[in-house]
Amino acid sequence: MRVHLKTLGCRLNEAEIETWANDFSSSGHTLVDESASPDILVLNTCAVTQGAVRKSRQLVRKAHKKNPKAKLVVSGCYATLNEQETVSLEGVDLLVNNNQKDQLVKLTLENISEETMPSIATEPNENALFSRGRQRAFIKVQDGCRYRCSFCIVTVARGDEKSRHIKDIVLEINNIHQQGISEIVISGVHLGGYGSDINSDLFTLIQSILDQTTIPRVRMGSLEPWDLPAGFLQLFENPRLMPHMHLPVQSGSDSVLKRMSRRCKTDEFRTLVSQARRLIPNINITSDMIVGFPGETDGEWQQTLDFVKEMRLADLHIFTYSIRDGTKAATMSNQVQNDIKKQRSKTLHKLTQDIKYSTMQSFLGTTVDVLWEESQCANEYGSFTVFGYTPNYLRVKTTSDNSKALSNNIIPCTITSITDNVFNGLL
Numbered sequence: 001m002r003v004h005l006k007t008l009g010c011r012l013n014e015a016e017i018e019t020w021a022n023d024f025s026s027s028g029h030t031l032v033d034e035s036a037s038p039d040i041l042v043l044n045t046c047a048v049t050q051g052a053v054r055k056s057r058q059l060v061r062k063a064h065k066k067n068p069k070a071k072l073v074v075s076g077c078y079a080t081l082n083e084q085e086t087v088s089l090e091g092v093d094l095l096v097n098n099n100q101k102d103q104l105v106k107l108t109l110e111n112i113s114e115e116t117m118p119s120i121a122t123e124p125n126e127n128a129l130f131s132r133g134r135q136r137a138f139i140k141v142q143d144g145c146r147y148r149c150s151f152c153i154v155t156v157a158r159g160d161e162k163s164r165h166i167k168d169i170v171l172e173i174n175n176i177h178q179q180g181i182s183e184i185v186i187s188g189v190h191l192g193g194y195g196s197d198i199n200s201d202l203f204t205l206i207q208s209i210l211d212q213t214t215i216p217r218v219r220m221g222s223l224e225p226w227d228l229p230a231g232f233l234q235l236f237e238n239p240r241l242m243p244h245m246h247l248p249v250q251s252g253s254d255s256v257l258k259r260m261s262r263r264c265k266t267d268e269f270r271t272l273v274s275q276a277r278r279l280i281p282n283i284n285i286t287s288d289m290i291v292g293f294p295g296e297t298d299g300e301w302q303q304t305l306d307f308v309k310e311m312r313l314a315d316l317h318i319f320t321y322s323i324r325d326g327t328k329a330a331t332m333s334n335q336v337q338n339d340i341k342k343q344r345s346k347t348l349h350k351l352t353q354d355i356k357y358s359t360m361q362s363f364l365g366t367t368v369d370v371l372w373e374e375s376q377c378a379n380e381y382g383s384f385t386v387f388g389y390t391p392n393y394l395r396v397k398t399t400s401d402n403s404k405a406l407s408n409n410i411i412p413c414t415i416t417s418i419t420d421n422v423f424n425g426l427l
């Protein structure tokens with residue numbers, strides 16, 4: 001689909017549309033000018049002054065007038081503080097609250113179109129998985145992948161595995177820490193393969209980062225659930241390595257995994273998850289699933305549902321399979337019909353939501369450390385809504401009269417309730 005993004009207001013709004021632009025591109029969509037008849041128009045609004053409110057309203061009206069066929073997605077402070085008014089503006093198809101901004105692309109694709117597989121598996125997950133911002137940065141430590149999963153174009157697009165040297169990575173982390181970043185996400189196309197080309201490994205890299213930097217939070221990006229070096233899980237004994245692992249499994253059926261040419265069977269995944277849960281307190285394990293892979297039978301689909309129920313992963317990124325030219329899967333017979341893929345995707349979304357909610361419930365009443373973000377929106381009484389993440393990457397919201405004191409600091413709060421997949425926390 002063709003997507004156009006537009007923003008009003010502060011630099012944070014600009015940074016957000018940059019992130020969304022990356023996310024849309026990684027999901028296989030094309031960014032276009034407004035004149036190129038976009039299918040989706042995303043507007044990031046502002047409410048810092050009455051003038052900004054007026055301009056935001058006009059922006060929405062004009063956008064719809066110029067592009068009556070485009071689906072309109074509105075986010076930002078004006079939309080968040082004036083929900084009723086925004087949804088009643090002609091042409092608005094979806095409102096994404098500020099508290100769901102990091103999920104905007106996912107919500108847009110879920111609500112406005114069918115989600116499709118990213119063109120390059122694994123790497124784009126970092127964009128979809130973790131929100132950026134002034135408190136968090138991504139450190140790319142390797143590129144390329146030695147495997148050829150049959151749905152993935154990465155080997156063709158990125159070539160052999162190439163790792164950066166530890167001393168360069170450490171230097172970069174120390175620099176950005178000095179600039180005020182509090183959390184890094186270690187990312188790569190096939191992270192588990194880090195070091196294969198330079199006589200090193202992921203264990204040595206993470207141990208060196210923990211030893212040679214003092215950045216408060218180190219987080220692992222998406223990790224294929226194999227090739228993890230010996231002793232890797234023990235690294236999480238260091239409280240600076242955040243207890244969250246995103247392990248893309250892609251299916252709960254061994255026969256589908258075989259057709260996908262994956263290197264991890266369900267039993268191996270089971271073992272890895274149970275070891276991690278045994279060794280790492282409060283570990284949050286999330287994953288990816290591809291729905292409707294070629295030839296996926298009703299029986300194989302049921303195996304996936306049963307596996308998801310059994311594993312109780314706290315969140316799943318669900319992609320509907322789509323043909324990628326140049327991949328082996330594109331040439332496979334028995335492509336699954338669209339209406340079946342759609343139905344399966346819907347079922348899996350519902351199941352995932354139920355599991356996520358019950359996982360979150362288990363944290364009610366606990367006190368957790370939160371790295372708080374910046375807040376732009378004050379309500380009429382001058383209080384700010386501030387968002388942040390727990391160590392295991394669950395989103396928390398609180399209210400504060402002094403959002404600056406929270407911003408980019410790790411301050412504990414007590415979890416009191418859950419609204420729309422976000423914890424409400426009391427400072």
Ligand code: SF4
Pocket residue numbers: 121122145146147148149152153154155189190224
């Ligand atoms: S492991 Fe498979 S899915 Fe992951 S990047 Fe390599 S080829 Fe792609």
